[in-house]
Amino acid sequence: MSDERKTAGPDGVLAAEYVLGVLPHAERQAFAARLENDPVLQEEVRFWSEKLSPLASEVEPAEPPATVLGSVESRLFGSAAGKAGWWSSLAFWRGLAVASLAALVVVAVYAVNLPGTAPSKPAFVAEIAGESGAVTLIALYEPDTGLLKLNRTEGAPLTGRDFELWLIGGGDNPISLGVLPAANRTEITVPETMRGRFAGAVLAVSDEPEGGSPTGQPTGAVLATGAVAEI
Amino acid sequence: MGPRVSAKMNTPEEINELIARVALGDRDAFRRLYRATSAKLFGICLRILRDRGEAEDALQEVYVKIWQNAKSYATDRYSPMSWLIAIARNHAIDRIRAKRPAAADIDDAIDVSDGALDPEQAAVARSESHRIDNCLDELEEMRANAVRGAYLDGYSYLELAERHGVPLNTMRTWLRRSLIKLKECLER
Numbered sequence: 121m122s123d124e125r126k127t128a129g130p131d132g133v134l135a136a137e138y139v140l141g142v143l144p145h146a147e148r149q150a151f152a153a154r155l156e157n158d159p160v161l162q163e164e165v166r167f168w169s170e171k172l173s174p175l176a177s178e179v180e181p182a183e184p185p186a187t188v189l190g191s192v193e194s195r196l197f198g199s200a201a202g203k204a205g206w207w208s209s210l211a212f213w214r215g216l217a218v219a220s221l222a223a224l225v226v227v228a229v230y231a232v233n234l235p236g237t238a239p240s241k242p243a244f245v246a247e248i249a250g251e252s253g254a255v256t257l258i259a260l261y262e263p264d265t266g267l268l269k270l271n272r273t274e275g276a277p278l279t280g281r282d283f284e285l286w287l288i289g290g291g292d293n294p295i296s297l298g299v300l301p302a303a304n305r306t307e308i309t310v311p312e313t314m315r316g317r318f319a320g321a322v323l324a325v326s327d328e329p330e331g332g333s334p335t336g337q338p339t340g341a342v343l344a345t346g347a348v349a350e351i
Numbered sequence: 352m353g354p355r356v357s358a359k360m361n362t363p364e365e366i367n368e369l370i371a372r373v374a375l376g377d378r379d380a381f382r383r384l385y386r387a388t389s390a391k392l393f394g395i396c397l398r399i400l401r402d403r404g405e406a407e408d409a410l411q412e413v414y415v416k417i418w419q420n421a422k423s424y425a426t427d428r429y430s431p432m433s434w435l436i437a438i439a440r441n442h443a444i445d446r447i448r449a450k451r452p453a454a455a456d457i458d459d460a461i462d463v464s465d466g467a468l469d470p471e472q473a474a475v476a477r478s479e480s481h482r483i484d485n486c487l488d489e490l491e492e493m494r495a496n497a498v499r500g501a502y503l504d505g506y507s508y509l510e511l512a513e514r515h516g517v518p519l520n521t522m523r524t525w526l527r528r529s530l531i532k533l534k535e536c537l538e539r
Contacts, residue, residue, distance in 0.1 A: 181394045
């Protein structure tokens with residue numbers, strides 16, 4: 121066809137075939153390799169991509185699963201985002217909850233020792249669990265930020281009841297760290313006055329009326345406890 | 352999660368600015384770009400790959416590429432959505448061609464096009480598609496359909512030939528001629 125050479129040229133048509141996507145795999149790869157360093161081909165491909173893209177308005181948008189963005193970010197941004205990825209993964213923490221506290225310490229050390237954030241103070245971890253395992257939480261306290269991060273891997277309060285978290289140091293009475301929110305994963309800002317009390321302490325979760333203990337001390341059953349380990 | 356398909360669309364200028372920020376390594380902009388565009392690109396991957404798991408994997412790769420290639424966006428001189436759509440389609444098609452190089456299992460195609468556009472979307476679609484639609488109208492209907500099928504559903508020459516009941520070489524000749532005509536029309 122004479123008009124083929126005149127108007128588009130074989131490469132012009134090939135570029136259109138490439139953009140459409142009709143080429144067999146090997147031919148497609150060969151074209152893509154040429155495209156890398158060929159500005160004329162790149163321009164042809166741009167032309168077709170621009171001109172055909174309005175056709176995509178016929179495609180119905182579809183909401184992707186919420187996990188995709190997290191996966192992309194952890195792949196692109198490495199351990200910092202990766203930490204957020206597994207920190208928020210319930211499956212990960214459930215798996216860990218049945219492992220030993222030693223394993224927990226290893227993981228927590230990794231979580232705290234992020235690149236560029238050399239820890240200046242030791243951090244603390246605890247696995248807060250009941251005897252039956254019906255209520256289990258993983259806790260990580262970062263003294264640098266005063267944040268106590270919690271992942272509840274098992275158990276939820278009954279309707280009209282709340283879980284309340286307590287810090288018990290030495291022979292002192294339990295001090296409330298507050299009612300746990302409904303979300304499995306949460307962060308509590310520890311009050312200044314309590315930040316020095318984690319070493320050697322125990323964390324506990326009790327069953328309380330909605331809104332928390334009316335007395336300032338645990339009133340319901342203590343469902344889970346865990347010794348705080350320094351890392 | 353509420354309805355967002357018909358939520359206020361970001362303008363091309365906004366998408367353009369987000370990509371430019373992503374090129375500078377702005378992670379927040381990347382997240383916003385994802386929120387603004389992922390449903391569209393996921394729809395594209397889903398339609399071509401016809402498998403949810405595959406489309407999810409593809410979407411991940413697509414956004415990794417968007418982050419990595421954002422620096423060349425300015426010099427590529429694409430309009431923002433065309434650039435994003437090209438990355439998504441290229442990856443989805445690479446994936447399906449690599450997976451089934453000679454595949455022709457056309458019958459398992461899912462019709463994902465039955466969800467009707469709302470009037471506003473349809474109006475936008477009409478005005479944007481005006482030119483390509485007019486040019487496709489100048490082709491024989493069957494050939495125009497082959498172009499649409501390739502673009503939207505990722506059909507290979509082999510699949511198009513089977514769908515249209517013609518030999519592979521005939522299909523390729525038809526489509527190449529159609530593309531030359533299309534280009535003449537689009538350049539007018």
